[in-house]
Amino acid sequence: MTFAEEKPIYLQIEEKIEDAILAGAFSEESQIPSTTEFSVNYKINPATALKGISLLVDSGIVYKKRGLGMFVCPGAKGIILSKRKKDFFDSYVSTLLSEAKKLNLSRDDIFKMIERGYDNEQN
Amino acid sequence: MSKIEIKNITKTFNDVTALKNVNVNFEENHIYGLLGRNGAGKTTLLNLITGKMFPTSGEILVDGERAIENDRALSKIYCMTELNLYPEKMRVKEAFHWSAGFYPQFDMEYANTLCSQFELKTNQKIKNLSTGYTSIFKIIIALSCGSEIVIFDEPVLGLDANHREMFYKELIQNYSNHPRTFILSTHLIEEVATIIDRVIIIKNGEVIMDDEVQNVLNLGCTVSGPAGAVDQYIAGKKVLGVSTLGGLKSAYLLGQIHDIPNNLEMGKLDLQKLFIQLTNS
Numbered sequence: 238m239t240f241a242e243e244k245p246i247y248l249q250i251e252e253k254i255e256d257a258i259l260a261g262a263f264s265e266e267s268q269i270p271s272t273t274e275f276s277v278n279y280k281i282n283p284a285t286a287l288k289g290i291s292l293l294v295d296s297g298i299v300y301k302k303r304g305l306g307m308f309v310c311p312g313a314k315g316i317i318l319s320k321r322k323k324d325f326f327d328s329y330v331s332t333l334l335s336e337a338k339k340l341n342l343s344r345d346d347i348f349k350m351i352e353r354g355y356d357n358e359q360n
Numbered sequence: 361m362s363k364i365e366i367k368n369i370t371k372t373f374n375d376v377t378a379l380k381n382v383n384v385n386f387e388e389n390h391i392y393g394l395l396g397r398n399g400a401g402k403t404t405l406l407n408l409i410t411g412k413m414f415p416t417s418g419e420i421l422v423d424g425e426r427a428i429e430n431d432r433a434l435s436k437i438y439c440m441t442e443l444n445l446y447p448e449k450m451r452v453k454e455a456f457h458w459s460a461g462f463y464p465q466f467d468m469e470y471a472n473t474l475c476s477q478f479e480l481k482t483n484q485k486i487k488n489l490s491t492g493y494t495s496i497f498k499i500i501i502a503l504s505c506g507s508e509i510v511i512f513d514e515p516v517l518g519l520d521a522n523h524r525e526m527f528y529k530e531l532i533q534n535y536s537n538h539p540r541t542f543i544l545s546t547h548l549i550e551e552v553a554t555i556i557d558r559v560i561i562i563k564n565g566e567v568i569m570d571d572e573v574q575n576v577l578n579l580g581c582t583v584s585g586p587a588g589a590v591d592q593y594i595a596g597k598k599v600l601g602v603s604t605l606g607g608l609k610s611a612y613l614l615g616q617i618h619d620i621p622n623n624l625e626m627g628k629l630d631l632q633k634l635f636i637q638l639t640n641s
Contacts, residue, residue: 245574246554273536277529281554282391283536338622 246281250289255298255317258309265309269299296320362423362436362508362541363387364409369418371404378404380565382418386509386541391531393556393573394545397639401565402545403442406511410439422509438463438507440498442514446486452497453482456504465506474500474530478523491518499527503534509541516548528555549632559631563639573631580634581617584610585624593624600637612637 257263270278276286290307293299298313310316337347364386371379379401386392396402407413409420411427411434419426422433446455452475460466475482478496480489489497495517502510512531516524532555535542544552559576561569569576580600583590587609590602598614612629620626629637 245577273533276536277532279554280525280528280532282557283532283539284557285554335622 247285247288247292250275250279250281250286251292254289254293255321258298258313259317259321263309265311265313267309268305269307269309271306364427364437364509364541365421365424366405366409367419367421369405369408369415369420371401371408371413372416378565379408379415382562382565382567384560384567384570386543388508388541389539390558391535391542391556392544393549393552393559394543394562395547395549395559395635396562398547400562400639402562403513404565405562406439406441406513406543406545409511410434410437435463436507437509437511438502438505439511440502440513440515442517444486444494448487450486451482452480452484452486452489455486455497455501456482459501459505463505463507467504467506471500471504474503477530478526492520492523495519496523496527503530506538507540509543511543511545513545515544515546516551524551528552531555549635550630553631561635561638568638576634577628577631578616580612580614580629580637582610582612582627582629582633583617583620583624584608584627589621589623593621600634601640 254263254269257269258265263269272283272286272290275281275290276283279286290299294301294307296316297310298316299307300310302308333347342350366382366384366386369379369382370377382401382405384405394402394405404413408415409427411429414428419428421427422430422436425433427433450458456466456468456471460468472482474480478500480493480496480500486494486497495515496519499512499515502512502515516527519527528551531542544556546552553573557573559569559571559573560567583593585608587604587607590609590611594602594611594613597617600612600614602609602611604610612633617626
């Protein structure tokens with residue numbers, strides 16, 4: 238994995254783990270890799286990995302079992318989904334619109350493209 | 361757990377001032393990046409820390425004790441240097457044996473495990489090792505020595521991409537198992553940018569940066585777009601440097617910016633770009 242420059246790495250670690258939970262790679266009530274495993278695997282400072290995981294603890298996505306490690310909370314998927322939906326406008330819609338403005342695409346053009354996207358999906 | 365305090369160190373060689381009033385602390389539980397261009401004074405600083413030379417003025421304390429000619433203080437530090445100071449005929453395993461004599465915490469089993477991992481044969485003579493394997497040999501001693509402060513001076517010299525990857529991963533694993541103070545002095549900034557958590561930049565013998573990597577990354581940004589628009593936007597701002605490509609211009613700015621015009625794009629400055637801008641000229 239390489240890291241995008243735009244975002245602090247601990248936020249990217251948070252996102253990676255959330256993605257893995259959404260994809261079902263880490264299922265609810267299962268153990269996730271340790272801070273050390275994440276930091277060795279991604280070649281990042283252990284403090285950075287810990288910071289990313291702490292964010293997940295704070296938002297109720299993973300929890301610590303003493304002496305055992307970190308586990309995915311029941312209901313974690315739902316929490317991530319509602320968080321991501323909230324972020325969807327900022328991360329995708331507003332960047333879409335600013336790029337569209339650069340290219341002189343009209344509102345109608347964009348609607349058509351979105352419909353084309355849905356059509357492609359169905360085929 | 362050990363810490364190094366460098367207080368007001370100046371080092372001159374005849375009429376050349378290699379270090380000027382350097383004040384830096386190396387605290388426990390951090391991986392430091394010691395960065396600087398060739399001749400900036402990195403190795404001089406490391407030589408002073410490890411007692412290989414004496415400062416012209418100022419002092420160095422290890423856990424509060426003066427480090428000069430102090431075995432107890434110096435034995436807490438292991439420094440992997442660029443130089444090869446091993447006797448002509450010495451073999452790898454003999455060097456391990458001697459290292460264990462000087463560093464009681466030396467972990468022979470771990471050293472041998474690393475040798476098989478890196479495929480270094482321990483009955484080879486050190487002087488017959490290639491550049492890459494000489495680095496690997498020194499890396500293995502540094503990782504195995506068990507000292508509270510371990511300094512890696514250009515650790516990946518001559519290492520291929522696979523071995524560099526193995527080294528960085530082993531370094532993090534080792535640090536996780538036994539947190540202490542690691543200092544990485546290297547020119548390969550991109551490779552260590554995510555591993556170090558504090559960065560010290562030396563320029564012309566002076567420390568120009570000593571901070572957490574995350575803070576340093578927030579210091580600067582780039583703005584690029586049509587040259588005219590960039591010039592207009594950066595007027596009156598702190599500009600580290602600019603580069604142009606035809607009618608396109610990028611400026612490296614200190615400080616975070618907001619309210620950026622539509623025709624300009626803003627980007628982050630990574631550690632290496634920032635380093636280049638700060639140490640140019």
